[in-house]
Amino acid sequence: xxxxxxxxxxxxxxxxxxxxxxxxxxxxxxxxxxxxxxxxxxxxxxxxxxxxxxxxxxxxxxxxxxxxxxxxxxxxxxxxxxxxxxxxxxxxxxxxxxxxxxxxxxxxxxxxxxxxxxxxxxxxxxxxxxxxxxxxxxxxxxxxxxxxxxxxxxxxxxxxxxxxxxxxxxxxxxxxxxxxxxxxxxxxxxxxxxxxxxxxxxxxxxxxxxxxxxxxxxxxx
Numbered sequence: 001x002x003x004x005x006x007x008x009x010x011x012x013x014x015x016x017x018x019x020x021x022x023x024x025x026x027x028x029x030x031x032x033x034x035x036x037x038x039x040x041x042x043x044x045x046x047x048x049x050x051x052x053x054x055x056x057x058x059x060x061x062x063x064x065x066x067x068x069x070x071x072x073x074x075x076x077x078x079x080x081x082x083x084x085x086x087x088x089x090x091x092x093x094x095x096x097x098x099x100x101x102x103x104x105x106x107x108x109x110x111x112x113x114x115x116x117x118x119x120x121x122x123x124x125x126x127x128x129x130x131x132x133x134x135x136x137x138x139x140x141x142x143x144x145x146x147x148x149x150x151x152x153x154x155x156x157x158x159x160x161x162x163x164x165x166x167x168x169x170x171x172x173x174x175x176x177x178x179x180x181x182x183x184x185x186x187x188x189x190x191x192x193x194x195x196x197x198x199x200x201x202x203x204x205x206x207x208x209x210x211x212x213x214x215x216x217x218x219x220x221x
Contacts, residue, residue, distance in 0.1 A: 011135045018127050019103065023092040026105035030120045034109040037116075061102065061121035067114050077102070077121070085117045094124075101125045167194070174201065 063072040065085045072078035077097075084093060084106055095102040104121035173179045182194050182201075 011131075014131050014135060015128065018131055019092075019124070022103055022122060022124065022127065023105060026092070026103065026120050026122060027090075027107070030105050030107040030118055033118060033120070034107055034111075037109065037111050061104070061119075061123075063119040063121075064116065065118075066111065066116035081119055081121075084119060095121070099125065101128060171197075 061072075061074050061077055061081075063070065063078055063081050063085065070078065070082075070085070072081075080097060081095065081104065084095075084104065087106070088108075090107050091105075093104045093106060095104050101124045102121045103124040104119050107118045107120070109116050109118065167182070170179065170182050174182070182198050
């Protein structure tokens with residue numbers, strides 16, 4: 001259960017890290033686009049065209065509202081993202097449409113005394129798909145390594161129990177009279193136990209021998 005929870009947290013961490021990274025990149029590039037607009041001394045349509053061409057090349061989506069005019073790289077998204085243009089504050093926003101997940105950064109700016117809003121977005125679905133693949137690969141590799149670790153532990157435990165099984169067999173042989181001493185290659189932890197048992201068997205043999213001698217001495221010649 002702990003490993004499954006760790007795996008789930010790993011997926012959440014990956015997605016959060018990717019979202020933060022992409023969000024920071026969108027923010028930097030929105031700031032760069034605004035800086036280009038603020039430095040441009042040409043007419044507004046020319047500046048808008050310049051930004052439009054740049055973001056059609058490098059991004060999946062942009063929406064720019066300036067001086068009452070709205071331009072977008074994808075008209076299908078323009079209507080859905082229009083409410084974001086009316087909200088205040090710069091922010092990173094998640095926008096979902098069907099199975100598509102768009103990450104959009106909103107940037108307010110001022111150019112030649114006129115307020116404007118720039119939305120820069122990128123399809124996060126592709127990133128999520130790649131992260132999901134990576135996440136499953138990590139889970140699969142971790143499961144294989146965990147399985148190998150369990151197998152190795154079981155082999156190590158079984159190998160460690162071999163001396164105990166041998167000791168059990170030899171004790172049964174002692175009880176049945178098939179052997180009179182223990183002869184066991186055992187870990188150092190069992191050496192004292194084996195020595196004690198052998199000493200105990202030697203002591204019993206010695207007492208039996210003395211008893212026989214005593215009985216022989218008492219018997220009539």
